[in-house]
Amino acid sequence: MTSSGKWLLYDCGYSHKPVCSNITGQHVSFVYINSLMTWKEAQSYCREHLTDLAIPRNLSENEKIRALIPAGVSGWIGLYKVTWKCSTDYSNGYWGAWPCDSRKPFICHHDPVPSTKQVVKVKLVGNSNLDLNDPAVLENLLKELKQKMKEQGVDTEIKLSWKKQQDGNVFYKEKKEEDQK
Incomplete structure (x- = not known):
């Protein structure tokens, strides 16, 4: 100046x-x-x-x-x-x-709203024959999770995404104890 x-x-x-x-x-x-x-x-x-x-x-x-x-x-x-x-x-x-x-x-001038990132481990239980790593199935699961969170009063501005494992899959089948022996 x-x-x-x-x-x-x-x-x-x-x-x-x-x-x-x-x-x-x-x-x-x-x-x-x-x-x-x-x-x-x-x-x-x-x-x-x-x-x-x-x-x-x-x-x-x-x-x-x-x-x-x-x-x-x-x-x-x-x-x-x-x-x-x-x-x-x-x-x-x-x-x-x-x-x-x-x-x-x-x-x-805009100060963006601060955001936080939280990682949550999800365990799905059931005898479904769905391929849990199919992109369409993953998308539908995200929609259902977001709806459940909304019903629980969680902010609707929340963004959900899947974290892929090293092999490129999101979900993997848990091995039973007798399979590990």
Whole structure:
């Protein structure tokens, strides 16, 4: 970011002085670090000593960060080329401040819902002649399991899949004790 508040694209290997964020609860403050660093060094420094490189979430925060950068200087902030993209084609690489009633393309940020993975061993008991490794049978078993889980109040967004054994099969016949002797 420049001292005028504009965001510029710089090679991450260049040295600039960073602006770090310091977040405590709902409060965020920004700290200008008077040491030249590459972008990666700045990110590591901010994460080690404060919270992270500053990322302005609104015009007010952009102004607070801008006010810390000395005139005629650029400082590192937390945005970098591979994680953001300007949806409007600015040939000079600058971001602009527009009145709130202007219709412009926008950028959304999405934090995906965390997921967990759980492995469950299933034992099927019965005298069926079904081939339990037949893809159609496996698909129907998954549908039945999902329905049973739904009936038990388990989240309907659950995704079920089979884990294949080393031989490529999902199920195998359990050997009886007399067969193992």
